[in-house]
Amino acid sequence: MGDTPSRLADAFPADRAALITYLMAGYPDRATSLASLRAAAGAGADVIELGVPYGDPLADGPVIAEAAKVAREQSGGFGLAESIALAAEFIGPDEAGAMPPVVLMTYLNPMMRFGLPGAADEMRRAGVAGVIVPDMPPEAARAWLTVSSGIDTVFLAAPTSTDERLAVVAGASGGFVYCVSSTGVTGERAEIASGLGELVGRIRAHTALPVAVGFGVSTPEQAAEVARIADGVIVGSAIVKRQRDAAAVAELVGELRSAVGGGEA
Amino acid sequence: MSDVLLPSAELAYSAPDAAGFYGPYGGTFVPETVVPALAELAAAYEQALADPAFTEEFAYLLRDYVGRPSPLYRADRLAEAVGLGAVYLKREDLNHTGAHKVNNTIGQCLLARRMGKKRVIAETGAGQHGVATATIAALMGMECAIFMGTEDIRRQALNVYKMRLLGAEVIPVADGTGTLADAVTAALRHWVERVEDTFYVIGSALGPHPYPRMVRDFQSVIGTEALAQLEEKGVGHLDAVIACIGGGSNAIGTFYPFLSALPADQRPLLVGAEAAGLGLESGRHGAALTKGSPGVLHGFYSYLLQDDAGNPLEAYSISAGLDYPGVGPEHSYLKDEGLVRYEGVTDAEALAAFALLTRTEGIIPAIESSHALALLPRLAAELGSEAVVMVTVSGRGDKDMDIVREAGLGG
Ligand SMILES: Cc1ncc(COP(=O)(O)O)c(C=O)c1O
Numbered sequence: 004m005g006d007t008p009s010r011l012a013d014a015f016p017a018d019r020a021a022l023i024t025y026l027m028a029g030y031p032d033r034a035t036s037l038a039s040l041r042a043a044a045g046a047g048a049d050v051i052e053l054g055v056p057y058g059d060p061l062a063d064g065p066v067i068a069e070a071a072k073v074a075r076e077q078s079g080g081f082g083l084a085e086s087i088a089l090a091a092e093f094i095g096p097d098e099a100g101a102m103p104p105v106v107l108m109t110y111l112n113p114m115m116r117f118g119l120p121g122a123a124d125e126m127r128r129a130g131v132a133g134v135i136v137p138d139m140p141p142e143a144a145r146a147w148l149t150v151s152s153g154i155d156t157v158f159l160a161a162p163t164s165t166d167e168r169l170a171v172v173a174g175a176s177g178g179f180v181y182c183v184s185s186t187g188v189t190g191e192r193a194e195i196a197s198g199l200g201e202l203v204g205r206i207r208a209h210t211a212l213p214v215a216v217g218f219g220v221s222t223p224e225q226a227a228e229v230a231r232i233a234d235g236v237i238v239g240s241a242i243v244k245r246q247r248d249a250a251a252v253a254e255l256v257g258e259l260r261s262a263v264g265g266g267e268a
Numbered sequence: 269m270s271d272v273l274l275p276s277a278e279l280a281y282s283a284p285d286a287a288g289f290y291g292p293y294g295g296t297f298v299p300e301t302v303v304p305a306l307a308e309l310a311a312a313y314e315q316a317l318a319d320p321a322f323t324e325e326f327a328y329l330l331r332d333y334v335g336r337p338s339p340l341y342r343a344d345r346l347a348e349a350v351g352l353g354a355v356y357l358k359r360e361d362l363n364h365t366g367a368h369k370v371n372n373t374i375g376q377c378l379l380a381r382r383m384g385k386k387r388v389i390a391e392t393g394a395g396q397h398g399v400a401t402a403t404i405a406a407l408m409g410m411e412c413a414i415f416m417g418t419e420d421i422r423r424q425a426l427n428v429y430k431m432r433l434l435g436a437e438v439i440p441v442a443d444g445t446g447t448l449a450d451a452v453t454a455a456l457r458h459w460v461e462r463v464e465d466t467f468y469v470i471g472s473a474l475g476p477h478p479y480p481r482m483v484r485d486f487q488s489v490i491g492t493e494a495l496a497q498l499e500e501k502g503v504g505h506l507d508a509v510i511a512c513i514g515g516g517s518n519a520i521g522t523f524y525p526f527l528s529a530l531p532a533d534q535r536p537l538l539v540g541a542e543a544a545g546l547g548l549e550s551g552r553h554g555a556a557l558t559k560g561s562p563g564v565l566h567g568f569y570s571y572l573l574q575d576d577a578g579n580p581l582e583a584y585s586i587s588a589g590l591d592y593p594g595v596g597p598e599h600s601y602l603k604d605e606g607l608v609r610y611e612g613v614t615d616a617e618a619l620a621a622f623a624l625l626t627r628t629e630g631i632i633p634a635i636e637s638s639h640a641l642a643l644l645p646r647l648a649a650e651l652g653s654e655a656v657v658m659v660t661v662s663g664r665g666d667k668d669m670d671i672v673r674e675a676g677l678g679g
Pocket residue numbers: 367368393394395396397471472473512513514515516517518519588589590634636637662663664
């Protein structure tokens with residue numbers, strides 16, 4: 004998929020690791036989540052990963068699961084349609100404009116319920132650059148990939164993936180490859196998994212796309228450590244925890260951005 | 269045994285395909301972390317099926333440990349009370365541990381051992397699958413952890429105690445409604461973290477491929493025995509076969525041999541009883557097939573109770589074992605193909621059937637199984653007073669004493 008232009012791939016700077024910040028759409032309410040998105044962008048996030056609230060977040064730890072619950076339970080509910088609309092407002096009319104590209108992180112069933120072609124249309128209209136669907140491995144993505152042109156589908160590689168599977172995952176991915184740092188769900192971890200460098204190397208053997216690492220990266224120190232290994236650093240739970248307060252989001256994102264920039268800037 | 273487990277080539281009914289799809293249903297919709305483990309499991313299962321050492325040990329444990337074959341009992345006083353010609357009860361309630369669940373648990377734990385795993389986890393609703401898994405883990409000397417919703421822990425205190433006695437750790441799940449669906453999610457999350465040393469023993473014919481097929485195959489001993497027992501007893505004609513549907517394992521284990529061994533025109537009417545809870549129109553039920561729509565939950569595509577945004581809805585049933593918003597994928601396929609009929613049974617109807625079997629036959633059924641029994645009067649009205657019907661009594665009711673007492677049965 005390397006030939007088609009990709010706003011996601013282009014958002015990875017040549018001289019340092021990219022910072023990808025995960026925020027939960029609609030948490031704790033729409034306005035506050037929009038303010039936090041703008042705060043993250045303003046503080047130097049290179050890519051925004053926007054979580055879609057869902058009722059059975061199988062791949063997520065307690066912080067993100069709780070945020071999804073709060074977002075969904077506000078009056079009128081908050082799901083895929085509302086998340087895409089929020090993304091549209093954040094991105095603004097000029098998608099090549101000032102805001103970093105948005106990749107939606109949604110579970111598969113909200114997309115299926117919406118209708119895959121309709122979901123793709125809405126995402127394109129909103130200017131969404133890509134999707135990450137944690138319960139849709141490449142083999143399960145055929146129907147989606149036939150309707151999703153113009154939207155990068157980022158697949159996940161895991162420490163348990165065999166080389167054979169890494170080839171499938173990397174070959175199917177668009178934008179970047181999402182490397183899951185350790186087995187388990189999203190959430191903060193005390194340490195970065197020891198085999199991470201090797202895993203990133205194994206993924207790189209199968210693709211020219213950037214490789215970004217997520218799950219368990221929460222502190223600037225950890226971000227700096229991952230930035231030395233991978234092309235991108237994904238931080239979720241630590242940001243979502245501060246999402247009620249845009250200023251706190253800006254502060255953490257600023258620190259993370261300095262950390263991934265290292266001393267090289 | 270291998271005859272049962274290996275589908276023969278000339279069968280008209282051949283689902284699932286190699287990727288685990290039953291028509292559009294089933295499949296593998298899970299995080300990448302467990303995809304390799306599922307592929308490994310599918311391969312190990314195929315190898316095990318072809319290995320007589322595996323199928324013979326499975327058959328041996330079913331016979332000498334579980335006490336199979338379970339009897340096929342002609343319940344004459346019940347038949348008279350509901351107005352049918354004859355009613356045959358397939359007595360899974362007489363199995364060691366008190367339900368059909370152990371058939372599957374033995375199969376999966378044997379497979380776990382074969383794969384070198386020393387730790388098993390399971391989810392449980394009514395506690396029957398948890399008890400069955402804890403039992404076989406004790407038998408095989410494996411470490412065992414059971415995920416159970418806090419509401420179910422309250423409803424099924426006796427089974428919680430049994431699991432702990434057997435040496436299992438019971439992990440309370442307070443998320444959501446604290447029922448079966450939440451326990452499945454918690455177990456899947458845990459498996460994603462511990463996949464390298466842990467085998468997930470799923471308790472019903474659901475989950476990602478190859479679980480639905482594997483569980484069906486292990487539970488098919490129910491229907492296979494029944495077919496032989498019917499023949500032995502000279503029951504030449506059977507009008508209908510009934511089983512209750514939680515995730516659908518006792519039902520598919522009952523139905524599958526009828527589907528695969530008999531041509532369509534010789535098959536009895538196959539009927540699945542879903543939990544209609546407080547009524548199909550009440551919004552408080554577990555009737556995924558009757559009231560749901562297709563979607564993905566817990567790693568597979570199937571009928572599902574869901575809202576407009578694709579979130580799973582809360583299920584409700586008096587029966588913890590039927591309190592689940594989804595259903596195994598093969599049942600979705602069988603529904604669409606018109607090969608099995610699915611009907612809702614309310615809490616009140618199930619309680620009445622519970623009381624009826626207890627008083628007419630001296631058999632106290634599980635509240636889950638009572639949902640299947642509740643269809644007997646309806647089938648009598650439909651098929652007439654000469655009709656011959658078989659019901660799978662999936663389990664015994666000891667665990668449900670508090671529930672039926674709370675509901676006011678027995679004074
Ligand atoms: C006695 C009994 N019957 C039925 C069920 C429902 O499960 P399934 O539909 O998989 O047979 C359960 C589940 O806990 C059970 O304990």
